[in-house]
Amino acid sequence: MKYILTGTSGFIGSEILTHCLSNPLITSLLILSRRPLPDIESRDPRIKVLVLDNFLSYPESTKSELSGVKAVLWTLGGSNSRPTPKGKCDEVEVQYPLALARALIEASKKPAEHVCHVVKIRFLFISGTFSVRDQKKSLWMLEEGRKARGLAETKLFELAEENSDFEAVVVKCGYVLKKDSAVPEVLVGVSRNAIRVDELAVAMVEIAVGGSGSKTFGNSELRSMGKRLLKERKER
Structure with missing residues (x-):
């Protein structure tokens, strides 16, 4: 099946790429x-x-590439601790993912000849623990980014309600640590608002491949899933 990944040059996106390539069920990764990424493209056929x-904007020539996509792993944008440049929040955090989601929905209604059935599209949107969907709520820190990501969450769920072949999955992770971070495991667990990047990545790929229906995954659920999956891999 075909999957889409964005933000591969970023901290989280690059780790997700590694886990995508280790999953044999992902037969095509767009x-x-x-810009061209020859080093990444040469990693795997x-x-x-x-x-x-x-x-x-997704012109018709581009939309043809989107036909048959099973899931999107969207990692573009800011984070709870690193704000998107001022004035760019609505465009990057809201309009970019929505433009792709709408293009995918439109493309799914015109499946390519080699696609024998309509594929239910699963859109994983990486947000943050502190994103806020209530646009009228007063916030004292990083208000623009937190509300923008909350608005994107709301809009994606609205698309899912309007289109039976589209699922919105919101990934509300906390502070993302390096997988070899020196932060003691006990402190990561006690904080309840931190997750190692490999735990997050393997959990997101599992959700993208296995599905869940439209829902929101919190940091604790993501970390529990990620730790279990990584442990299972080591025991094989």
């Missing part, structure tokens, strides 16, 4: 990028980099 001039 990476969206503003399943990878195809689709260079976009504008993440707000």
